[in-house]
Amino acid sequence: MADSLLVLLSHRDDDAPFWRKVALAAGGSFEIAKNAEELQAKTKASSYPLIIWDWGAPHFLADKNWKANFLNCGKAIQAKFSPNQVYVLTEGSLNENLQAHAEVVGKSLRMYGSNIVRAYDATSEVFYTALLKSAFKKCPLELLQYFPESTKSQVITLKKAAHREAAVRAVESFLVKTNLDERMASKVSQAVEELLMNAIMNAYREAWGQDPKLTQIGYSPTGDFDDKHPVEIEIAVTGQYVGLAVRDYFGSLNPNIFIEHLIRPLHSSDYRIPKSEGASLGFYKIYSSGLSILLAYQDKVSTSAMLFFPNLKSHREFKSSFHFASCVRNK
Amino acid sequence: MLQIEKNKDKNRMAYVLKGTIDENDDLPKLFGRPMQPVVVDCGSLKSINSLGIRSWINYFNSLPRKDIPLSFVNVPVFLVEQFNMLKDFGCGGTVESLMIPFRCSACGTGFSVVRTVNTIKKGDDISVPPEKCAKSGCSGNAAFDDLIDEFFMFLRR
Numbered sequence: 001m002a003d004s005l006l007v008l009l010s011h012r013d014d015d016a017p018f019w020r021k022v023a024l025a026a027g028g029s030f031e032i033a034k035n036a037e038e039l040q041a042k043t044k045a046s047s048y049p050l051i052i053w054d055w056g057a058p059h060f061l062a063d064k065n066w067k068a069n070f071l072n073c074g075k076a077i078q079a080k081f082s083p084n085q086v087y088v089l090t091e092g093s094l095n096e097n098l099q100a101h102a103e104v105v106g107k108s109l110r111m112y113g114s115n116i117v118r119a120y121d122a123t124s125e126v127f128y129t130a131l132l133k134s135a136f137k138k139c140p141l142e143l144l145q146y147f148p149e150s151t152k153s154q155v156i157t158l159k160k161a162a163h164r165e166a167a168v169r170a171v172e173s174f175l176v177k178t179n180l181d182e183r184m185a186s187k188v189s190q191a192v193e194e195l196l197m198n199a200i201m202n203a204y205r206e207a208w209g210q211d212p213k214l215t216q217i218g219y220s221p222t223g224d225f226d227d228k229h230p231v232e233i234e235i236a237v238t239g240q241y242v243g244l245a246v247r248d249y250f251g252s253l254n255p256n257i258f259i260e261h262l263i264r265p266l267h268s269s270d271y272r273i274p275k276s277e278g279a280s281l282g283f284y285k286i287y288s289s290g291l292s293i294l295l296a297y298q299d300k301v302s303t304s305a306m307l308f309f310p311n312l313k314s315h316r317e318f319k320s321s322f323h324f325a326s327c328v329r330n331k
Numbered sequence: 332m333l334q335i336e337k338n339k340d341k342n343r344m345a346y347v348l349k350g351t352i353d354e355n356d357d358l359p360k361l362f363g364r365p366m367q368p369v370v371v372d373c374g375s376l377k378s379i380n381s382l383g384i385r386s387w388i389n390y391f392n393s394l395p396r397k398d399i400p401l402s403f404v405n406v407p408v409f410l411v412e413q414f415n416m417l418k419d420f421g422c423g424g425t426v427e428s429l430m431i432p433f434r435c436s437a438c439g440t441g442f443s444v445v446r447t448v449n450t451i452k453k454g455d456d457i458s459v460p461p462e463k464c465a466k467s468g469c470s471g472n473a474a475f476d477d478l479i480d481e482f483f484m485f486l487r488r
Contacts, residue, residue, distance in 0.1 A: 181441050182441065183408060183409075183432060183441060186377075186378070186409060187409065187412075189378075190378050190380065190409065193378075193380050194380060194381055197380065197381070197382070266416065266417050266418065266419075267415060267416055267417065267418055267484065268418055268488075269418060270418065270419060271388065271417050271418070271419045273385055273388065273389060278381075278382070278385075279381040279382050279384055279385035280381075281381035281384055281385070281417075282381045284416070285381055285384075285413075285416060288412070288415075288416040289412060289416075313434065313439055313441070314434055314476055315432060315434070315441075315476045315477050316434075316475075316476050316477055316478060319477065319478050319481060320478070
């Protein structure tokens with residue numbers, strides 16, 4: 001029995017067959033809404049959690065009454081569902097998506113929508129199905145829920161800041177042994193280094209600032225971590241795609257910083273060196289490299305920064321394959 | 332950890348970079364203050380993290396560009412991605428040569444080949460002719476293994 005409904009607001013012929021297959025494979029049902037009125041009607045008729053693709057569809061926004069329609073849809077959705085029962089997928093930027101989502105579903109979100117680039121092939125079908133299946137799970141932080149059930153993972157636990165470089169080399173070496181292309185393994189290991197720097201150097205500061213408790217628990221961003229705050233790397237590999245998670249136990253992620261840093265036009269505009277110690281380039285560097293990124297977090301509990309990419313030899317094919325960024329919050 | 336070899340190259344000072352660049356590398360100390368044109372050989376560089384990028388931009392932007400022309404040679408594939416990602420990564424310098432990724436259609440081997448910018452860019456046109464596979468015993472042809480518009484974006488600025 002279907003336990004979610006994917007409503008398609010699409011303007012492209014290739015969307016319907018792809019998202020119908022994904023919705024059904026994820027155990028949901030599928031409907032097409034040609035305009036805001038239809039979306040409202042389908043929302044009212046549904047008793048399932050909703051997934052809406054593509055919220056930013058041009059024909060939806062082109063309607064002269066789009067703002068009123070938009071808010072009416074929002075009212076219909078809010079009357080029917082709680083925020084954690086609605087997941088919006090869009091090809092638009094995360095910032096716009098977040099604003100739209102907040103207006104329609106309310107600000108108390110469990111989920112932020114995804115920025116998904118259309119690249120419809122067999123791997124993206126399998127992966128987006130896993131992504132949708134996980135959208136309404138209670139805990140979106142676990143890497144393996146984005147993989148087929150039989151998939152095993154490897155975990156590396158860091159207990160000292162000094163382990164960072166060795167861990168990055170271990171990830172690269174592991175990926176090469178799984179037959180991944182060396183260029184790809186190098187790219188991914190550099191992305192892991194960025195996520196480790198966030199987990200080791202920034203997460204504690206964002207959680208506690210200069211709180212004196214920091215010294216009491218024995219956590220040091222340059223020395224030993226305390227027992228409750230190790231940093232973990234988890235890797236899972238299938239023939240179709242690969243995923244890695246870097247997990248900290250501070251749960252201090254600020255989604256606005258992620259979104260602000262992720263998509264910036266620094267390839268065409270000036271980079272200003274921040275006054276703080278960091279470079280504010282980590283997420284941007286990762287997303288620009290073509291890797292997909294999913295940040296899942298639970299306040300004061302944990303943050304899992306996950307990377308996904310298709311398991312391909314050809315870099316040209318990798319660049320043309322699925323690519324998304326998303327930020328989800330577990331309450 | 333970054334290591335730098337300094338060599339005099341005609342009227343230029345050549346800096347050969349080896350290893351990795353991160354927050355522990357003091358670029359002003361490692362490079363010093365050059366007084367003549369600078370050529371940076373990046374061929375043996377393995378990685379640069381975001382804090383390394385910050386140091387890189389800080390250092391190379393501190394050189395007086397009018398008096399000290401800056402060029403980069405043997406730029407590896409991962410560093411090309413930084414030139415594309417950040418408009419300011421070149422700090423006003425010029426990329427003279429870079430490593431171009433290929434993949435053999437017969438055996439699947441990936442490898443890179445150094446090419447000067449002049450050989451791949453003619454006016455506004457950029458093209459990468461196929462190469463013979465670099466793997467011994469394979470006679471296959473290898474094609475450019477990336478997207479032209481993305482990989483050479485920095486050359487179109």
